[in-house]
Amino acid sequence: MSVVWIGVDDTDSKKRGCTTYVGAQIIKRLESRGYSLSGYPKLVRLNPNCSYKTRGNAAISMMVEIENEDFEDVKDTVLGVVEEFSEMGEDETDPGVVFYKGDPPQILREFYWHTVRDISSIDLAMKIIREIGAEAFWWKTGRGVIGALAAIGVDLSKKKTYELIAYRRKEYWGAVRMIDEESVWEMDKATYPLTFDNVDKDSGEIRIAPHTPCPVLFGIRGLNPEILKKAYSMVKVYEPVEFYVIYETNQATDAHLQPVKICEAKDGVSAIIRGYVKTKPRFTVGGHVFFELEDETGKIHCAAYEPTKNFRHIxxxxxxxxxxxxxxAVKLKPQGLTVNLEKIEVLSLVDIFSVEPPLCDNCGRKMIKIYEEMYMCKECKTSSSTPILRKVQRTIRPGVYEVPPSARRHLSMPLALSRYYEHRQGTPNLIQSPNLP
Ligand SMILES: [Zn+2]
Known part of the structure; x- marks a missing residue:
């Protein structure tokens, strides 16, 4: 017995299709031919800032146990499914499939980290594929090979989560999803924070179902497969579920973020930057909030965009x-490099003061402002340049603030999860199922 890793990417388009569905079909087809997966299939989110990404920028990988003579059959099966289920007709769909026999070497781990945090090229992917003796197949530009290779190299040793994705029967694709919202709130109450992002408490919406005509009925995210199965059993739906798949994933792990100084920040990279507020945040037309941040190496713009709702007011x-x-994520915008805020930690607050005209030494009346920092008593004609400063109570407190679930990136770790980890002083591995490989 040996193992083969299969990586698949970019089978979907912005309009429709779903890489996880192609992954699920591959699993079904392989299992029907007598093969079994080793461990959970992986749902791997890659750099959310690639300009050519589809909405979720998801790739899939899985490890299959095979006898050596089965390798050709496994390849044929997988490629057949990809051809059948990919949205080949769409401009932005560039499917790629990679096969690799054995355990992924270190260079693949490194390629994964590079692809989740930066922009990897097709050339680099092809070079590594040649070096390690992997096999790649692609349609059109071959861009999908990048994600397919990175998905095989996925490193979940530090943090990981799981997602249970339930798929619809084909005759329901495009129809309104009939999900009992009440049951989702109940499920959230019973399983949060071991499951998360089920609902948006600010907007009152349920978050488990997409609004696109894709084959996904709903997805539940959580910290272990057992809690997902329990949560799944609590959700009431009024259509048949075709099947569900539990993926192991880098979602909600902050894998895309890396600490940088402002001078090191560049377009397309997701960053963690410590600094001081340089300009007072201001609302712009469109409801976005902008301010400048400064550290010892430079200045950078920060933005809380309109969809981040209440976060902007923080x-x-x-x-x-x-x-x-x-x-x-750092993006190059007309005003310069701009951090699209996902979270902000307030470390310390300055004292702020209100400025009021002083009282007249002579008569005790409040002076009036005659021009910038110059006050005068109307009666006595005495003047002063020393206003009364009153400390104003700050309305914000030190702490971490995040965008609402509706505006959150797949890779962003929700605060509830960070707090849970801190509390447990560990990683989700602590509550991992004993059945896991
Ligand atoms: Zn006076």
Whole structure:
């Protein structure tokens, strides 16, 4: 017995299709031919900032146990499914499939980390494929080979989560999803934070179902397969579920983020930057909030965009001089490099003061402002340049703030999860199923 790793990417398009569904069909087809998976299939989110990405930028990988003579049959089976289920007619769909026999070498791990945090090229992917003796298949530009290779190299040793994805029967694709919302709230109550992002408490919406005409009925995210099965059993739906698959994933692990100095930040990379608020946050037309952040190496713009809703009002309370850590994707915008905020940690707050005219030494009346920092008593004509400063209570507190679930990146770790980990002083491995490989 040996194992073969299969990586698949970019079978979907912005409009429709779903890489996880192709993955699920591969699993079904392989199992029907007598093969079995070793461990859970992987759902791997890659750099969310690639300009050519589909909405979720997801790739799939899985490890299959084979006898050596079965390798050709496994390849034929997988490639057949990809051809059958990919959205080949769509411009942005560039499927890629990679096969690799044995355990992924270190260079694949490194390629994964590079692809989740930076932009990897087809050339680099092809070079590694040649070096390690993997086999790649692609249609059209071959861009899908990058994600397929990175998905095989996925490193979940530090943090991982799981997602249970339930798929619809084909005759229901495109129809409104009939999910009992009440049952989702009940499920959330019973399983949160071991499951997360089920609902958006601010907007009152349930979050488990997509709104696209794709084959996904709903997906539940959580920290172990057992809690997902329990949560799944609690969700009531009024259509038949075709089947479900539990994926092991890098979602909600912050795998895309890396600490950088401002001078090192570049377009397309997701960053963690510690610095001081340089300009007072301001709302712009369109409802976005912008401010500048400074560290010892430079300045960078930060943005909380309109879809981040209440998060913008937190950011707007910052004052010049506050010390913060910002988390988010760096993008080159007309105003310059801009961090699209996903989270912000407020470390320390400056004191702020209200400025009031002083009282007249002579008569005790409140003076009036005659021009910038110059006050005068209307009666006595005495003047002063020393206003009364009153400390103003800050409305924001030190702590970590995040965007609502509706605006969260797949890779972003929800605060509830960070707090859970801190509390447990460990990683989700601590509550991993004993059945796991
Ligand atoms: Zn006076």
């Amino acid at each position: 950011v707007a309370q910052l004052e010049v001089g506050d010390e913060v850590i910002v988390y988010g």
